[in-house]
Amino acid sequence: MSKRLSRRGFLKLGLGAAAGAAGAQLFLSSRAGSLSPVAQAAQGTIIPKYYLAGTDGWASLPGVGNTHFYPDTWAPTGKTSYMFGFADVSAYKTVNPPVSADVLGFKQKAQSCAPMMYFDEVDPNDPNKQPYVVRLTNLGLAMRPDLVDSHTVHWHGFRNVIPMFDGEPGSSMAVPIGRVFDYAYYPYECGTYMYHCHFEDTEHVHMGMVGPVVVRPKQNGTSKTYGGRTFTKFAYNDGDGSTGYDREYVMFLSEVWNESHWDDAHIQLPDWTDYKADFYLINGRVYPDTIKENGEAVGAPTNGVPGDLGDQPYSALAKCKPGERVLLRFVNLGFTKASMTLAGIRMRVVGMDAVQLKGKSNVDGSYETNTIQIGPGESVDAIFTAPAHSGGSGYDSYMLYNRNIPGISNNGNAGLGGQMTEVRVYPANSNAISATQVGPNDLAYLA
Amino acid sequence: MKRRLLPAILAALAILLVSGTQRGTALAQALPTDPRNGVICETSTDGHFDLTATIGYALMSDGNAIHMWGYALGEHSDVSVAAEHYQYPGPILCVNQGDTLSITLHNLLPEDTSLIFPGQDNVQAGNALSQPQFSAGTLTSLAPVAQAAAIVSGNVVSGSTMTYSFVASQPGTYMYESGTNAGVQVQMGMFGTIIVRPTVDANGNDFSYHYNYHDGNRAANEGQVAYAYARPDSAYNPAHEHVEILSEIDPFMHQAYESDFISWMGTGDFTAQFDMQNYVARYFLINGRTFPDTMADNNAAWLPNQPYSALVHIYPYDAATNPNPALVRYVGAGTQDYPFHPHGNDSLVIGRDGRALVNASGADLSMYKFSIPVGPGQTWDITFDWKDDNNYSSSNPIPVTVPQTANLTVGPYWSGSAYLGSSGALPPGGEGYSQCGEYYHIAHNHALQQMTSWGGITLSGQATYTRIDPPLPNNCP
Numbered sequence: 063m064s065k066r067l068s069r070r071g072f073l074k075l076g077l078g079a080a081a082g083a084a085g086a087q088l089f090l091s092s093r094a095g096s097l098s099p100v101a102q103a104a105q106g107t108i109i110p111k112y113y114l115a116g117t118d119g120w121a122s123l124p125g126v127g128n129t130h131f132y133p134d135t136w137a138p139t140g141k142t143s144y145m146f147g148f149a150d151v152s153a154y155k156t157v158n159p160p161v162s163a164d165v166l167g168f169k170q171k172a173q174s175c176a177p178m179m180y181f182d183e184v185d186p187n188d189p190n191k192q193p194y195v196v197r198l199t200n201l202g203l204a205m206r207p208d209l210v211d212s213h214t215v216h217w218h219g220f221r222n223v224i225p226m227f228d229g230e231p232g233s234s235m236a237v238p239i240g241r242v243f244d245y246a247y248y249p250y251e252c253g254t255y256m257y258h259c260h261f262e263d264t265e266h267v268h269m270g271m272v273g274p275v276v277v278r279p280k281q282n283g284t285s286k287t288y289g290g291r292t293f294t295k296f297a298y299n300d301g302d303g304s305t306g307y308d309r310e311y312v313m314f315l316s317e318v319w320n321e322s323h324w325d326d327a328h329i330q331l332p333d334w335t336d337y338k339a340d341f342y343l344i345n346g347r348v349y350p351d352t353i354k355e356n357g358e359a360v361g362a363p364t365n366g367v368p369g370d371l372g373d374q375p376y377s378a379l380a381k382c383k384p385g386e387r388v389l390l391r392f393v394n395l396g397f398t399k400a401s402m403t404l405a406g407i408r409m410r411v412v413g414m415d416a417v418q419l420k421g422k423s424n425v426d427g428s429y430e431t432n433t434i435q436i437g438p439g440e441s442v443d444a445i446f447t448a449p450a451h452s453g454g455s456g457y458d459s460y461m462l463y464n465r466n467i468p469g470i471s472n473n474g475n476a477g478l479g480g481q482m483t484e485v486r487v488y489p490a491n492s493n494a495i496s497a498t499q500v501g502p503n504d505l506a507y508l509a
Numbered sequence: 510m511k512r513r514l515l516p517a518i519l520a521a522l523a524i525l526l527v528s529g530t531q532r533g534t535a536l537a538q539a540l541p542t543d544p545r546n547g548v549i550c551e552t553s554t555d556g557h558f559d560l561t562a563t564i565g566y567a568l569m570s571d572g573n574a575i576h577m578w579g580y581a582l583g584e585h586s587d588v589s590v591a592a593e594h595y596q597y598p599g600p601i602l603c604v605n606q607g608d609t610l611s612i613t614l615h616n617l618l619p620e621d622t623s624l625i626f627p628g629q630d631n632v633q634a635g636n637a638l639s640q641p642q643f644s645a646g647t648l649t650s651l652a653p654v655a656q657a658a659a660i661v662s663g664n665v666v667s668g669s670t671m672t673y674s675f676v677a678s679q680p681g682t683y684m685y686e687s688g689t690n691a692g693v694q695v696q697m698g699m700f701g702t703i704i705v706r707p708t709v710d711a712n713g714n715d716f717s718y719h720y721n722y723h724d725g726n727r728a729a730n731e732g733q734v735a736y737a738y739a740r741p742d743s744a745y746n747p748a749h750e751h752v753e754i755l756s757e758i759d760p761f762m763h764q765a766y767e768s769d770f771i772s773w774m775g776t777g778d779f780t781a782q783f784d785m786q787n788y789v790a791r792y793f794l795i796n797g798r799t800f801p802d803t804m805a806d807n808n809a810a811w812l813p814n815q816p817y818s819a820l821v822h823i824y825p826y827d828a829a830t831n832p833n834p835a836l837v838r839y840v841g842a843g844t845q846d847y848p849f850h851p852h853g854n855d856s857l858v859i860g861r862d863g864r865a866l867v868n869a870s871g872a873d874l875s876m877y878k879f880s881i882p883v884g885p886g887q888t889w890d891i892t893f894d895w896k897d898d899n900n901y902s903s904s905n906p907i908p909v910t911v912p913q914t915a916n917l918t919v920g921p922y923w924s925g926s927a928y929l930g931s932s933g934a935l936p937p938g939g940e941g942y943s944q945c946g947e948y949y950h951i952a953h954n955h956a957l958q959q960m961t962s963w964g965g966i967t968l969s970g971q972a973t974y975t976r977i978d979p980p981l982p983n984n985c986p
């Protein structure tokens with residue numbers, strides 16, 4: 063005969079797992095003095111590496127508009143779509159108190175996608191190892207003063223994490239409006255990850271609280287020669303230079319379903335099981351904005367109004383020279399699988415989910431492909447060697463796009479858009495791009 | 510807004526939803542009682558099982574009762590009894606490598622039905638090779654059928670039976686499912702899991718399954734070892750073996766079939782009204798349950814026809830005292846990839862579709878992943894363990910200052926302490942489900958719209974938690 067719990071017993075204990083009656087009730091009754099302001103640890107001050115502010119904002123997703131949900135008629139000029147997101151307030155990470163007037167100024171300045179974060183792998187046996195801290199505050203939602211949603215940072219894929227630093231609010235805590243929380247990480251495993259808010263995560267993830275995280279391997283800085291070329295930057299601690307590269311670009315995939323974004327601005331709620339993306343983004347932009355430079359202010363127009371890319375700072379252009387090895391770090395935090403095709407250049411997939419493709423017995427599992435299938439919550443590291451230049455002084459273009467065809471339309475309209483960008487191969491002697499990359503994604507501050 | 514489907518057929522059949530204690534058949538049980546969490550294996554001394562195809566009901570956490578088709582273990586001729594014994598998903602059948610597994614299928618449904626066994630060789634049906642069935646050149650079924658039941662004087666009378674059998678030649682995780690009108694019948698719930706346990710490998714090494722189970726004594730069940738495949742590197746802790754079957758439901762489809770069934774009982778004429786072109790899944794389930802029922806124990810009384818818990822309940826990895834991981838067998842029973850994401854640690858994928866992940870010479874190709882994209886008809890065998898890489902404790906504290914509780918939004922599974930086995934302050938009046946300072950890590954489908962259910966109810970779909978208790982001995986109940 064089977065052991066059975068009564069529904070009543072279960073409900074008495076709440077939702078669950080902890081359904082072993084007596085113990086739980088004892089435990090509940092033992093909680094006194096709940097408000098005592100006890101700091102659980104204080105070991106001097108660790109300056110955060112990044113400081114993020116959860117808030118709302120607006121993005122420009124250019125398309126042919128005037129459906130009920132798009133473009134949002136409440137959007138500021140040049141914007142189309144209501145977003146939640148993280149603003150980068152790292153410039154104020156040493157200011158005390160942390161939620162200064164400057165930081166408060168980022169309310170309704172959510173960035174799409176969230177700030178790219180780069181860390182260096184930590185050696186677990188280093189006696190002087192220091193944790194990285196990511197600070198989070200919550201500025202509230204300017205459009206929705208009725209909502210008091212908290213936020214978190216969930217580093218998706220971080221191994222052997224304790225609940226306190228996992229950012230899943232059911233199992234630990236979240237950050238209410240006006241408060242601050244420091245997440246501490248010792249990244250012992252290199253690779254390509256992602257992060258997102260996990261508070262009411264269907265909504266907060268889809269609304270845009272998503273970004274990439276990279277952990278650079280310990281092997282970086284050493285020289286390894288592979289295929290006749292010497293590298294000092296690697297995707298993994300490969301031991302043989304096989305994941306060495308000259309330049310790297312994050313290709314961060316996400317989606318926008320107009321109805322849910324409009325609903326959040328207009329105090330409505332969607333039925334998420336109706337989900338169907340209208341826009342597919344790379345690095346927080348849709349084509350052709352993806353091929354505009356980092357920080358470019360003006361994007362493609364919607365209904366004749368130029369786009370405002372002020373809160374979408376990341377280009378998705380990959381630039382290189384013949385013979386260079388280029389690492390593409392694909393991350394998908396949309397809700398549908400993408401098929402990222404690089405037409406005309408084969409890629410070698412060397413890693414997946416922040417793990418180099420070699421089994422426990424060191425069997426090489428890397429493979430060549432021109433199409434990378436990547437599902438929600440997955441990451442893929444792929445390296446290609448830039449082909450010879452065709453001649454002249456201009457660049458050669460190779461399209462990188464989602465072969466899941468709805469993913470390369472903006473709002474379902476004719477013409478190309480969505481998850482599409484270019485790989486540009488410049489002549490070897492060109493001065494149009496720097497001889498060595500200033501930093502990942504051509505962003506000096508990530509170097 | 511809550512939309513509710515009326516389980517009209519319940520009244521028509523006078524089915525009692527509280528009959529759980531009657532579950533169980535003459536078949537031999539692997540364990541004297543079912544464990545609170547983890548796999549419930551149905552076993553049989555001679556490898557033979559009877560399954561009755563029947564209607565039944567499944568309860569969603571929003572309160573809807575869904576008309577289902579599927580299987581009741583054992584032979585039943587009375588549809589109301591069969592519906593009481595109905596379970597969603599179908600019974601998990603466990604056999605040893607080399608056993609002949611046979612199933613006699615009885616049919617109380619208004620359509621012909623059959624069983625197919627993807628991944629098995631030389632399946633016999635009615636003492637001949639199981640073959641697709643044709644009528645006048647038209648494919649009618651993927652396998653020989655048990656014919657539909659009939660209505661005689663207002664009563665449902667069983668149709669014919671069909672017996673299927675095969676030698677379970679390779680260890681691993683497999684499905685059985687309907688091969689007749691499969692687009693509809695599988696979706697209505699006609700699928701289940703087969704576990705084939707390894708025995709002896711080609712060199713005579715013994716990997717056979719021995720699990721000494723003590724009811725109600727978690728600690729006594731620890732420290733044992735079993736194998737998913739006939740390989741030493743597939744070792745796992747048999748006290749933490751789990752099956753997580755991922756599926757989905759379109760309530761309109763099921764409601765239409767319920768009304769068709771009622772008409773059939775009245776007229777003897779069964780006509781399906783639902784156009785599958787209109788199919789849209791609205792519920793997303795693990796082991797036939799939606800969150801938070803996924804976390805409830807096996808055989809939870811309020812889910813009489815959804816017996817399988819989806820809570821993975823473990824202790825931290827320790828090289829000396831707890832070296833073997835949990836085994837989780839993911840089964841894709843829906844229509845799409847479910848990118849499943851267990852928090853806390855990567856999963857080590859050791860097998861897929863009933864084969865260990867090895868190359869042609871047997872070298873290990875297992876891989877750590879943080880997303881397990883379980884596709885339709887796939888099975889993924891993963892091992893999972895967790896440890897605190899930094900050994901945080903009150904004497905080795907976390908390196909940041911934590912704000913006082915009043916400045917945080919505290920979750921229901923939070924113990925009040927950062928440290929495993931400790932508890933601390935929670936907000937006044939706050940509910941805490943933590944019992945002994947255990948940790949919880951969520952495990953969920955990362956196509957996050959599938960973590961919701963019909964009508965916009967968030968966190969009510971394909972989600973569950975992994976519970977990590979402090980190392981033994983502990984004070985956990």
Ligand SMILES: [Cu+2]
Binds near residue numbers: 116212214260
């Ligand atoms: Cu959030």
Ligand SMILES: [Cu+2]
Binds near residue numbers: 258439955
């Ligand atoms: Cu995630």
